[in-house]
Amino acid sequence: MIAATMAAATEPLPPLDALLREAWQRIAERADAALPWLQTQADAWRADARAQGWLAMFEARSRWTRGERALAKTTLARAQALLADDRDGQLACLDARCWMAFSESSDDEQLLAWLAPVMPTLGADTPAVLRRLLWVRQGGVLMRLQREDEGLRAFHLGLAAAREAGIPSLLATALASLGGAHCSLGNPEEGLPLCEEAWALCPQPGAKGAVRPNLMSTLSAVGRHDEAITHAQALLDCAPGAKVLALCALVFDRAGQPQRAAALLEQAQASAEVPSETQHELVWLQARQWRQQGRPADALACVEQHLAHGGRDSLFPVDRLELHREAALAAEALGDLHRALHHQRQSHEAQVQSLRQAAMARRVSLQVRLELDMAHAQRDAALQREQALAVLNRALREAGEAKTRFLAAASHDLRQPVHALILQAAALRPQLDTPRQREMLAGIERCAASLGGLFDALLDLARLDAGALQPRREAVNLGPLLAGLVEELLPQAEAKGLRLALRLSSRAPAWVDSDPHLLATVLRNLLGNALRYTARGGVLVGVRARRGPGGAAGWCVQVWDTGVGIAPEHQAQVFEEFFQVDNPARQRERGIGLGLSIVRRLGTLLDMPLRLRSRPGQGTCVELQLGAWLAPLPDAAGGSGLPVLPPGLKVALLEDDPEVRAATESLLTAWGCQVRSADGVRALQAACTGWPPDRLLSDLRLPGVQDGVAAVAALRQAWQLPALPALILTGDLGAPTMQRLAATDLAWLPKPVPLARLAAWLLRAA
Incomplete structure (x- = not known):
């Protein structure tokens, strides 16, 4: 038993988000029954101050529903202190505070002042549950202030957030709230489908209790009295308060059962606390009962006294309509035609306002639905674009990987004979006697090395496209590297009658920190491009020291040509793929437009800033900036070119x-x-x-x-x-x-x- 208890104590807790979702669901289904579960969870989460704050906020809601109002306010204050650094927690506490004040009929303008700063901040980063609560809270306050169009819009936004939250019980209460609002505005036909949808989402009895009053009222308003009475009977079995008693009395009165309505009315009037919005219904129901009992004077006095004490400021025109209608009928029964006419005029005015409100409710409902549909369509279109882009990117990535694999396999097979050629040439060198033989062998070695370098470049560029290329940096002597490239390209220059020259710094050898194969690719492309676009004159490649604030910062390689030059408007474009100046026919002998693009990308990879200066008709200079090799330099090769290895290795x-x-x-x-x-x-x-x-x-x-x-x-x-x-x-x-x-x-x-x-x-x- 002890071991089992210890194992349960050490079992990892679920994520806090899962706890909050469960708590919201339990509170929405039946707030007064959630308290024991919340208390057990508080014990389990004792070490987590943030979780303790959230649970205290839920406990405050539960206690308020149970009637423990003083304790609920104290618990909410503790939750606010624990959640001082949690924005979502503070929003939840604000909603609880507004809910408590609203149920106590506090100053509605003050409630709006509390909500006003936070409502514009409710974006996608705010949990949908909190957005739903705050929109519905603001909607209720606005409706009570007779700003019905704004209130109805807030209810709609709360419903959209509830659908996003995906908690059935929360969605049910949001649907019921909006359906009840439509019914109160004289538009029960719009509210009934919402209430019926809410009812279908409520498997738990506690959640049904929150939805049933609105569903009952809308059923009664559209004339489905038998169904409304069934729900009224279920509500009466749960010892309801004054507001529900008044609603049930109205249902029985509309269904033609005045005795039952009178009994419920008497119970409601005897209740200790009668909400202000229920007072109107109680008054005109009482007036109707007295008028039907032959007491028109009492009925008229009851209505006029209520109107004199603020009844004209009733929340909904339908309430004023019923009050003035009962007063008019009572005045007619008394023979007071003047007062009857006055109340008939007021009744007619309230009826017109009620019709206007119903039309407004339908218009706002359609407008908000249209806005939400447009927002959903835009979101779906954006999601489809993102999905299509993801598919395209995946296809491009797979194509790049396939190309890299193909080039890797092809390069491996092509490297083998080149590798053998280089080894054979190196093995042959000690056996040659004459300078001419060694010179010819050196040419073979240079060609083989160039061919190997081309294979390296081919594979490296494929890996560069696939994002898999990593430079292999080492000490590179620019002098021999450039000399080899100049000797490699010299026949191409001589075939065009051009000079190709190399000018090195008179200082110490230019050792740089780079990848020799990739650097050779960059320089070969620059030299080849300069020769291709130069018709007369020549190409000069030079190396000079590059100094920074603290002394030598590295080396610059400059490639000068006397070619056609590049116009200013084209100088940025020449580094783009397949772009060529003045080659609309795409002549192969003038290249395919990839050389400078490769130079730019490899320059970025090797951290070699690239600069271009050019004048049309005068030529171009491209400059590469390279960092100096700062580690000890490798030993120079001996004069024979053979390594000195341990004998007999x-x-x-x-x-x-x-x-x-x-x-x-x-x-x-x-x-x-x-x-x-x-x-x-x-x-x-x-x-x-x-x-x-x-x-x-x-x-x-x-x-x-x-x-x-x-x-x-x-x-x-x-x-x-x-x-x-x-x-x-x-x-x-x-x-x-x-x-x-x-x-x-x-x-x-x-x-x-x-x-x-x-x-x-x-x-x-x-």
Whole structure:
């Protein structure tokens, strides 16, 4: 038993929103019966001051319904203090305060003054339940002040909020309130469907008690007396107050049962507290009873005395209509034609006002419904647009991902032969004797490197579109990078009779912090674009130091040309996709209009501000600003271009492509390494029996279900070398592959492999 109690005490509480929804529902169904549940919840939420404040507010409502008015006001004051920093809680306390004051017939202008500051702030961020309560509260006050059109509009807005809240009992009371208001304004035909809908939403007896009086009154007003009497009998079984007794008396009177009406009227008049809005009904019902009993003088005196003490300021014209009608009939019975005529005129005036009110009620109802329908239509249209946009974005995202996967797969297959070519060329270099042979080999290496760079750029741009591209920053020497690009593009310049020159700063080498492949893509596009739009003269690429307030801030790369130039109105557009100046025929030899767009996007990704200056007919200058490399610089390569590795370094190579495996083995052998290779895990394990390797190189994609990551783990375990340095080589640079590699402790290099980085890893692992 103790264990069960402790388990219940430690059970997590539901979210506060769920507690509030349950509390609103219980209060709406039967406020006077909700108090025990609220008290048990207060014990459970004792540690949460905000929840305690909300529960105190609900308790105050429940106690007020039970007649414990002094205690209810004290509890509400405690709730306001606990909810001082909770806007919604303060709104709920304000509504409770207005409800209590309204039921005590307080100054209605004062109630409006309390509500006026908060009503304009009730937006979508205010819970629908609170919006419903406050609109209905304001509607009741406005109706009592005879501002019926404003009051009816407030009731309609409260109903719309109640529908949004989705709590049946709250919606039922909102429907019944609006239906009752229509009935009071002489428009019961409009109110009856609302009350019937409210009745259908009330499964609980307590909620039916809140709806039944309005439904009974509208049924009686439209002449459905038998149904109205059935509801009256149910209300009378629950010991009702003076207001309900008066309504039931009216129902029986309209149904032709004056004796029963008289008995109920006597009970209502004997009640300790009779609401002011009920006084009118009691007076003209009493006058009717006395007139029918042959006491016209008492009937006339009763009505005129009531009118003299404020009856003319009755809330609804239908009440004045009945009062003056009874007074006129009593005066006729007494033979006082002058007074009878006076009351008939007043009755006629009240009838006209009642008809006007009924017409106004229908007009306001139609107008508000139209406004709400338009608002719902606009909301639905906006929702449909958002859904269509979400579908389109999802389709675009999936298309981008599919394109990235396709390019990744195609790039992997194309990288393999380029990777083998670079390795073979590097392995061939030590075997060449003449300068001319080395020069030719250098040209082959440059072309292969350029081709590899193009593959990198192709995949990187696809990943850029998909949002999956992450720059791999390192120290980049601008001098060799630009020199290689100039040499690569020099034949294109010479074919057009143009000069292509490079001018470097006379200061120290320009090392920058960037991604070498992406930076090369940007510079290649800038140089190619300048050559394409230059007919005579030439293109100059220069590097100069860029200084900031604290000294050197980095480097600037400028590409100058003597081409056609760009008009001012086009200078912003040239960085947009597929935009070309003066190329309406879309001639292929003049490009497709993507180069500068790629430059702009990669410049943003690499944090390289881009500036353009141009004059039509004189040329263009594009400037890139790059940050300096602040870490220690990498060691310069030796004159031979060969890395200095530990003598006899034993390297195990796992590669399924025969050409790539042979080329890699040749290169490592030329670097002085001992190499054993195979195309599978078991074959490599057998080849290295009794020969524990110092390094392990593995391709990522291998035949079968095992990839390079799993192969490394298997070989480390087989050789009992858990710390064996291992390097993954891959041509698949898609986002899934990058995520898989990032989740391991393995180093990796892209194919075609940068030889300097491969040598650096071999040295660093040593």
